[in-house]
Amino acid sequence: MKLSEQVGPYYGEYGGRFVPEPLIAALDQLEATYEAMRIDPGFIAELAELHKTYTGRPSIITEAKRFAANYGDIRVFLKREDLNHTGSHKINNVMGQALLAKKMGKKRIIAETGAGQHGVASATAAAFFGLDCVVYMGEVDTERQALNVARMKLLGAEVIPVTSGSKTLKDAINEALRDWVANVDTTHYLLGTVAGPHPFPTMVRDFHSVIGYEAREQMLELTGRLPDAVAACVGGGSNAIGIFHAFLDDEDVALWGFEAAGEGVDTLRHAATLSRGTPGVLHGAKSYMLQDADGQTMESHSISAGLDYPGVGPEHSWLKDLGRASYHGVTDTEAMNAMRLLSQTEGIIPAIETAHGLAGIEHLAKVLPAGAHILVNLSGRGDKDMETAAKYFGLMGDK
Amino acid sequence: MSSVNDTLLANRESGKGSLVGYYPAGYPTVKDSVDALVAMAENGCDVLEIGVPYSDPVMDGLVIQIATEEARAAGFVLGDLFEVIRRVRARVSTPLLVMSYWNPVLRFGVEKFAEEMLVSGAQGMITPDLVPDEAAQWLEVSQAKGLDRVFLVAPSSSNERVAANADASKGFVYSVSTMGITGERATLDALARDLVGRVKSLSKTPTCVGVGISTAEQVREVNGYADGAIVGTAFVKAYREDGLPGLVAKTKELAAGLG
Numbered sequence: 246m247k248l249s250e251q252v253g254p255y256y257g258e259y260g261g262r263f264v265p266e267p268l269i270a271a272l273d274q275l276e277a278t279y280e281a282m283r284i285d286p287g288f289i290a291e292l293a294e295l296h297k298t299y300t301g302r303p304s305i306i307t308e309a310k311r312f313a314a315n316y317g318d319i320r321v322f323l324k325r326e327d328l329n330h331t332g333s334h335k336i337n338n339v340m341g342q343a344l345l346a347k348k349m350g351k352k353r354i355i356a357e358t359g360a361g362q363h364g365v366a367s368a369t370a371a372a373f374f375g376l377d378c379v380v381y382m383g384e385v386d387t388e389r390q391a392l393n394v395a396r397m398k399l400l401g402a403e404v405i406p407v408t409s410g411s412k413t414l415k416d417a418i419n420e421a422l423r424d425w426v427a428n429v430d431t432t433h434y435l436l437g438t439v440a441g442p443h444p445f446p447t448m449v450r451d452f453h454s455v456i457g458y459e460a461r462e463q464m465l466e467l468t469g470r471l472p473d474a475v476a477a478c479v480g481g482g483s484n485a486i487g488i489f490h491a492f493l494d495d496e497d498v499a500l501w502g503f504e505a506a507g508e509g510v511d512t513l514r515h516a517a518t519l520s521r522g523t524p525g526v527l528h529g530a531k532s533y534m535l536q537d538a539d540g541q542t543m544e545s546h547s548i549s550a551g552l553d554y555p556g557v558g559p560e561h562s563w564l565k566d567l568g569r570a571s572y573h574g575v576t577d578t579e580a581m582n583a584m585r586l587l588s589q590t591e592g593i594i595p596a597i598e599t600a601h602g603l604a605g606i607e608h609l610a611k612v613l614p615a616g617a618h619i620l621v622n623l624s625g626r627g628d629k630d631m632e633t634a635a636k637y638f639g640l641m642g643d644k
Numbered sequence: 645m646s647s648v649n650d651t652l653l654a655n656r657e658s659g660k661g662s663l664v665g666y667y668p669a670g671y672p673t674v675k676d677s678v679d680a681l682v683a684m685a686e687n688g689c690d691v692l693e694i695g696v697p698y699s700d701p702v703m704d705g706l707v708i709q710i711a712t713e714e715a716r717a718a719g720f721v722l723g724d725l726f727e728v729i730r731r732v733r734a735r736v737s738t739p740l741l742v743m744s745y746w747n748p749v750l751r752f753g754v755e756k757f758a759e760e761m762l763v764s765g766a767q768g769m770i771t772p773d774l775v776p777d778e779a780a781q782w783l784e785v786s787q788a789k790g791l792d793r794v795f796l797v798a799p800s801s802s803n804e805r806v807a808a809n810a811d812a813s814k815g816f817v818y819s820v821s822t823m824g825i826t827g828e829r830a831t832l833d834a835l836a837r838d839l840v841g842r843v844k845s846l847s848k849t850p851t852c853v854g855v856g857i858s859t860a861e862q863v864r865e866v867n868g869y870a871d872g873a874i875v876g877t878a879f880v881k882a883y884r885e886d887g888l889p890g891l892v893a894k895t896k897e898l899a900a901g902l903g
Binding site: 265273525539 | 698699700701702703705706709710713716721722746747748749750751752772773774775777778795796797798799800801802805809820823824825
């Protein structure tokens with residue numbers, strides 16, 4: 246079987262459904278609806294039309310010549326998901342799932358968010374489809390990302406700060422799952438990444454796979470051949486899976502995921518789940534995760550709220566073990582330098598998450614042959630990160 | 645000591661009914677949790693559930709979340725669980741089940757965890773986020789070691805799943821009274837009675853009802869149709885507010901709902 250034909254519940258030994266029994270019926274309903282819709286010509290056409298007229302697809306490819314010049318004899322191509330409505334790849338999944346929620350007759354969606362990008366995308370889709378929307382967000386993140394909280398509220402969503410546990414993305418997912426257990430009849434949980442119980446990892450991947458399918462065609466048209474490597478940042482892993490998927494069976498195309506190494510993978514302050522984690526169960530699936538000797542989830546750290554997560558989607562764990570994709574850590578410092586470099590060489594300010602993928606190019610330039618073509622998923626724009634960047638680079642006040 | 649199954653059946657036979665009490669290991673300290681569990685056994689709990697503090701308790705409401713977070717902050721490690729079991733077992737003969745989310749067990753090693761439970765004196769385990777579909781190893785190990793395994797059924801479960809989960813369970817099957825997380829509720833859902841009716845018609849495994857039970861009246865009501873009432877949040881809250889005397893009083897108060 247082709248790698249790209251693999252679907253859940255299991256990716257090798259990873260995936261599954263490690264959730265309380267009350268949620269199983271909802272997962273079964275979601276799976277059955279999705280299985281019917283993914284091959285339904287009407288649903289496919291409706292979603293494609295939404296992407297064309299609302300999301301802004303297809304997204305373009307920009308060759309980053311001045312940026313690439315810093316790394317020697319390579320060519321770098323950016324898949325511009327930052328130009329999508331709401332400013333990141335997240336909208337691809339959100340429009341798909343919101344449409345499914347409508348088909349299931351659910352009037353309310355709930356979502357978790359870390360940096361706020363998925364929350365904003367969910368609130369956007371809820372407004373568009375006329376659904377009620379509640380977004381769970383760690384209290385720490387609501388303070389770090391106050392502007393995104395305001396965006397969600399302006400879009401009509403209710404934002405609930407989560408005060409349990411470490412008060413970040415991990416705990417926001419726990420709280421969303423608790424809400425879902427209690428309100429499963431009326432509510433769809435619009436999970437924002439390729440983690441969680443089946444069918445989420447497969448379904449979210451499928452909704453994002455449009456990124457890679459478009460890019461594969463565009464690269465063939467632009468350069469007459471496939472790229473030598475495809476790169477993306479990896480937190481939960483949705484934008485990486487989205488761009489990898491179309492290339493899984495192209496053996497000559499190397500796939501590279503760049504994780505948040507925070508202050509360094511040899512410190513305790515990182516989010517490099519695949520590089521430094523061990524297999525375990527978190528948020529409903531078996532996958533690599535950051536855990537202590539007792540199986541307690543460890544707190545992750547990254548300057549990027551969107552990568553600050555101690556788990557990762559099960560398909561990435563499978564691709565890692567198979568050796569089909571490689572994963573490498575990028576520190577806060579390396580990511581911030583890449584953010585500045587792309588801004589100043591190309592006039593494109595990337596999200597800090599995305600900057601991890603860009604920073605990885607320095608590593609790829611060393612391991613790939615001269616003249617290599619590298620396709621990078623430019624998964625989101627950096628407007629939301631301006632406060633962090635301004636502080637980091639000392640761009641405010643007298644400086 | 646008698647098994648969980650025998651205890652529930654004997655209490656049902658006699659018309660008394662059963663009170664199953666949950667309390668987290670290590671809250672507020674290891675020693676205090678031993679005294680708390682012993683007091684619950686001595687004042688009317690027929691079966692004890694020892695909770696394992698865990699970083700991501702998705703089935704639990706705030707009261708249990710906070711208590712288990714405090715236990716971890718106070719230094720609880722998994723090895724303490726078996727120490728709590730040993731010390732409780734040394735003082736009372738009440739049947740005793742561990743209640744744990746799956747990852748701590750998986751990380752410790754399923755076989756090794758089972759062996760430690762057996763050696764320290766626990767009768768088995770309740771697994772709130774492990775459904776039988778994912779439990780191949782636990783089914784095998786618990787069978788081989790003669791340990792009880794308690795899975796959940798919920799109002800949303802299909803008849804096929806109710807039958808399968810009940811039949812896969814040993815000791816009892818946990819009927820979740822309502823669609824929601826642990827915590828007190830003023831009234832019990834009619835959903836609980838319907839669910840227990842389905843369990844009874846589809847399986848021979850006894851069933852206890854949990855989630856939302858906090859009064860003697862609810863304990864009486866549930867024992868009218870099920871094999872036991874499970875209480876957690878109300879006990880943890882009583883200890884939190886009034887210490888061991890508060891827990892003793894709450895146990896006596898709820899046990900008064902038994903026949």
